[in-house]
Amino acid sequence: MRQIPVDTSNATVMVAKAPQTKLKDRRTGEIAMDAETGAKLLTVDVMFAANNEVEILSLTVPESGVSEELVMGTPVALTGLIARPWENEFNGQKRHGIAFRVVAVTSLAVAGSASQAV
Numbered sequence: 001m002r003q004i005p006v007d008t009s010n011a012t013v014m015v016a017k018a019p020q021t022k023l024k025d026r027r028t029g030e031i032a033m034d035a036e037t038g039a040k041l042l043t044v045d046v047m048f049a050a051n052n053e054v055e056i057l058s059l060t061v062p063e064s065g066v067s068e069e070l071v072m073g074t075p076v077a078l079t080g081l082i083a084r085p086w087e088n089e090f091n092g093q094k095r096h097g098i099a100f101r102v103v104a105v106t107s108l109a110v111a112g113s114a115s116q117a118v
Contacts, residue, residue: 004083005081006081006100011050012049013046013075014073015044015073015074016072017045018071019061019066021040021043022042041061041063042062042063043059043060046105060102061101065079065102066104066105069107070105074108075109076107077108078102079102079105080102081101082100083100084100084101085097085098086098
């Protein structure tokens, strides 16, 4: 599947919704796991502001890549953000979109506090 790297160097990113467990199947409650590593997957909604545009992105991230301090409004850095176009057909209707995956979502508030305390 095609993966498109996303440049975050000129973006302002803040948590819009705290991390939540990603479900593979909402009906059964089955938790989504990374196919390669077996890690539990989470979703984190972020406000992504760049080029005078603001969007809410729902990111998929392995549980180990999420800082524990992520609450609404926390400024964050995104490591390894990629976009993946997708398309499927369900009940005769075609659907498509873009899925976002990231290696890590790291709080910048904690990094800033730690450097000020030194």
